[in-house]
Amino acid sequence: MKEKVKNWSEEELITRCARGERKAQQVLYERFCRKMYVVALRYSKTTFEAEDILQESFIKVFAAIGSFKGDSTLEYWIKRIVINTALKHTRKLLDKTPMEDVDEINEEPFSYISADESYDFKELLEVIRKLSPGYQAVFNLYAIEGYKHHEIAEMLGISEGTSKSQYARAKALIQKMLAREEEKAYAKQRENL
Numbered sequence: 001m002k003e004k005v006k007n008w009s010e011e012e013l014i015t016r017c018a019r020g021e022r023k024a025q026q027v028l029y030e031r032f033c034r035k036m037y038v039v040a041l042r043y044s045k046t047t048f049e050a051e052d053i054l055q056e057s058f059i060k061v062f063a064a065i066g067s068f069k070g071d072s073t074l075e076y077w078i079k080r081i082v083i084n085t086a087l088k089h090t091r092k093l094l095d096k097t098p099m100e101d102v103d104e105i106n107e108e109p110f111s112y113i114s115a116d117e118s119y120d121f122k123e124l125l126e127v128i129r130k131l132s133p134g135y136q137a138v139f140n141l142y143a144i145e146g147y148k149h150h151e152i153a154e155m156l157g158i159s160e161g162t163s164k165s166q167y168a169r170a171k172a173l174i175q176k177m178l179a180r181e182e183e184k185a186y187a188k189q190r191e192n193l
Contacts, residue, residue: 010074018066025062032075033058036082042140043086045129053089057082083145087155090137127177135170142167 008016008027016024036057040050060081068077128136137156141147142163147155149163156163 014065014068014074017062020062028061028065029058032078035075036078039079039082040086041125042128042144043083043090043137045133049089053082053086057085060085083141084155087137090133091156123181127174127181130177131170131173134166135173138163138166139170139174143171 008024013024013028013031017028033054037050037054040053040057041047044050044053057078061078064081068074072080128139131139134156138152141152141155142149149160149167152158152163153160158166
């Protein structure tokens with residue numbers, strides 16, 4: 001009688017993956033690949049790059065899963081690996097991108113949607129992916145992942161002021177791009193009247 005692998009507990013799945021069982025690795029991958037792919041997409045410019053980040057991340061997950069201590073959820077632990085892998089890719093590009101350090105930045109939270117407009121995930125993702133690597137990384141880490149600027153600075157090897165200025169500029173660019181998209185949609189509607 002076949003064991004119901006889909007119903008393995010998280011503990012059992014971790015144990016089996018740590019032993020190198022391929023079926024367990026497949027089950028773990030299938031449980032988390034979609035969510036982690038979305039994370040990788042936010043930090044990449046192309047789907048190819050996101051797939052590469054995802055693949056590299058799961059190789060790291062399978063290599064390190066025996067050291068998972070359960071201090072957080074398994075999903076959060078995997079997400080951290082995906083983010084760190086994506087940032088490794090981003091750091092290569094950050095060396096080529098100039099960043100400015102600004103001390104005083106207005107830190108009001110970013111709001112994607114105003115009262116009279118709505119954007120679907122794909123529209124927002126495309127706008128975020130148009131940002132430069134530095135803006136994209138800082139925006140994702142601060143606005144979406146919830147890291148503080150001092151944490152982002154440490155993760156990216158930049159100053160806290162640079163993190164704040166990158167976030168402020170990214171937020172302004174996203175709002176401009178969304179406004180342009182809204183204007184285009186409005187103009188198209190008027191043409192069709």
